Amino acid sequence: MRRAESAVPRMWAGARRFMLTGLALNGIAQAVAALACAWLTHRFFEVVIDHRTGGSAMAFGLIGAMLGAGALLAALRVVERVQAERLGQDYAAELRLALYDSMAEQSPRRMQARSRGATILRFVGDVKGIRRWMSLGLPRIAVGALSASIALCVLALVNGTMAFAASWGFVGAAVALALLSDRVDPAVREARRRQARLAANVNDKIGGIAVVQVFDQVARERALLERQGAGLADAMVAQTRGMALLKSAAEFSSSFATAGVLLAGAIEVAGGELKASQVVGAITAVGLIAPTFRDFGQALGYWRSARVSFEKIAAFLATPRLATCAQDDDGDSSAAPLAAPCGAVEIEFRGVSSGTALRAFSACAPAGATVAIVGPSGAGKSTLLAMAARLLEPDGGEIRIAGAPIGRYRLSELRRALGVVMPDLPLLRGSLERNLRYRWPGAPDTEVARVAALCGVDELLATLPDGAQTRVADAGANLSYGQRQRIAWARALLGSPSVLLLDEADANLDPASAHGLGQILDGFTGTVLMVTHSYARMMQADLVWYVEAGRLLESGAPAELMGRMGRTRRLFQREANEAG
Numbered sequence: 001m002r003r004a005e006s007a008v009p010r011m012w013a014g015a016r017r018f019m020l021t022g023l024a025l026n027g028i029a030q031a032v033a034a035l036a037c038a039w040l041t042h043r044f045f046e047v048v049i050d051h052r053t054g055g056s057a058m059a060f061g062l063i064g065a066m067l068g069a070g071a072l073l074a075a076l077r078v079v080e081r082v083q084a085e086r087l088g089q090d091y092a093a094e095l096r097l098a099l100y101d102s103m104a105e106q107s108p109r110r111m112q113a114r115s116r117g118a119t120i121l122r123f124v125g126d127v128k129g130i131r132r133w134m135s136l137g138l139p140r141i142a143v144g145a146l147s148a149s150i151a152l153c154v155l156a157l158v159n160g161t162m163a164f165a166a167s168w169g170f171v172g173a174a175v176a177l178a179l180l181s182d183r184v185d186p187a188v189r190e191a192r193r194r195q196a197r198l199a200a201n202v203n204d205k206i207g208g209i210a211v212v213q214v215f216d217q218v219a220r221e222r223a224l225l226e227r228q229g230a231g232l233a234d235a236m237v238a239q240t241r242g243m244a245l246l247k248s249a250a251e252f253s254s255s256f257a258t259a260g261v262l263l264a265g266a267i268e269v270a271g272g273e274l275k276a277s278q279v280v281g282a283i284t285a286v287g288l289i290a291p292t293f294r295d296f297g298q299a300l301g302y303w304r305s306a307r308v309s310f311e312k313i314a315a316f317l318a319t320p321r322l323a324t325c326a327q328d329d330d331g332d333s334s335a336a337p338l339a340a341p342c343g344a345v346e347i348e349f350r351g352v353s354s355g356t357a358l359r360a361f362s363a364c365a366p367a368g369a370t371v372a373i374v375g376p377s378g379a380g381k382s383t384l385l386a387m388a389a390r391l392l393e394p395d396g397g398e399i400r401i402a403g404a405p406i407g408r409y410r411l412s413e414l415r416r417a418l419g420v421v422m423p424d425l426p427l428l429r430g431s432l433e434r435n436l437r438y439r440w441p442g443a444p445d446t447e448v449a450r451v452a453a454l455c456g457v458d459e460l461l462a463t464l465p466d467g468a469q470t471r472v473a474d475a476g477a478n479l480s481y482g483q484r485q486r487i488a489w490a491r492a493l494l495g496s497p498s499v500l501l502l503d504e505a506d507a508n509l510d511p512a513s514a515h516g517l518g519q520i521l522d523g524f525t526g527t528v529l530m531v532t533h534s535y536a537r538m539m540q541a542d543l544v545w546y547v548e549a550g551r552l553l554e555s556g557a558p559a560e561l562m563g564r565m566g567r568t569r570r571l572f573q574r575e576a577n578e579a580g
């Protein structure tokens, strides 16, 4: 049961509609200010040319008014920039949340299959590309088109020939941009592809620099980075060339608008149709509008880049997600609430399949039982646990908890009932206390102290100068493996979950800690599914499932399975002999 993927958030929704209206009003105001400038220039020339009495006072007044209109235009452009940035940032924030929501609902295995560098690129590079289009590209086009249209309309009222000449310049620019813009696409895509490769490589090396060092591959990896860097540089230059071409085409074509107005104006003045002052006014208006139009080229470049980002983000959001809320085919929306803390529930797998990792796996863990899942590497043991934790959806079959299909529980309710320790669940950055309380931030101090004492974390805290406030690095890298494991245990046990899912949970523990873990399991009243390679841990269980090639091949009490010459006994023969 998978939740339908969600689409890219709508651009013009909620507050952004008002922001765009604000920008449109700004565009109108800019056109009015530009026209005011033009009219004042025209009047100034009239006054100066006519040498009227009192003309100099009026000329100074007009100059003051021109400066005022110019300042207003400049102020409107500042406001436009701020409005536009707000618009872009608002959408970028929504995009990031949509990406996060999608990631949080995807199966971790699907996420692991992706390059982490490419995922970071979605969050950073693609969101930035779209924000740039929203805040620098689109508003420029909207405001520019609006103010240019209004200015041209007014110009047409003054003189049709000049307006016609100016329009040709702008139309020419639009046609040139439309013809050129398709040529930019391949360059943008290539640059993006190379960026993703480089990001994936760098991310891989950040996590695995020790591997590079240990196996003495520093020079080889450096050469690879150099090759990727050179490829990216070529691709970025090609992309910039395309963008610059768009910008120059817009500049070149729009300068024709000014030239056209000048030419048409000169003809009209010569024919006695217009005064020179009117032509000067028209030139001023076109001169004030032309820069906006010149920006169209750059804006179009932003759009081409954003379009690729939209495609990448849409593909990410289209990844199938795990269901987050309960629903089934009958429309029944929920099973009975899961057992209260410390309660025990039955967990049953009915013919569960997952690719080749699990094949029609059926077994039942009775409420309160501790089940040891054993078998050779790659048998499907971890896959089984991942399914019980709903980190993976089965391809077929059904998992039932407390008698109800797992899908009928709300995911949050199910996760509250589960305590999970798996190698894939590292500690997170932040304080040690944050990690301890991660599953229940508001847990009472007594509960935190209980699990800390139970898992030996209190001894660890006593040795750290900053105690619970000690900073934990990415994945707990500044702590020993055993220390991390103990904190992971305490994190899982906080709030006494009904079910414990443990994947090699005693890996990296010293003998004393491993013994402590045995005591924790003995005192735990809920149901436990634990993947283990430890003979002692297996012998502590109530029930053993022997899994091989995705199938349950043996099941029974540990003593019973070790008492006959089956697969479980063969797997643990040596340890059993050593244990006597």
Ligand SMILES: Nc1ncnc2c1ncn2[C@@H]1O[C@H](COP(=O)(O)OP(=O)(O)OP(=O)(O)O)[C@@H](O)[C@H]1O
Binding pocket: 109, 112, 113, 356, 357, 375, 376, 377, 378, 379, 380, 381, 382, 383, 384, 531
């Ligand atoms: N993250 C993953 N993405 C895709 N396939 C995976 C992933 N993890 C495991 N598999 C595949 O699933 C199959 C079962 O792996 P699983 O991890 O469940 O085995 P396991 O019994 O837990 O092995 P081990 O004891 O070595 O941990 C393997 O063939 C493996 O290739």
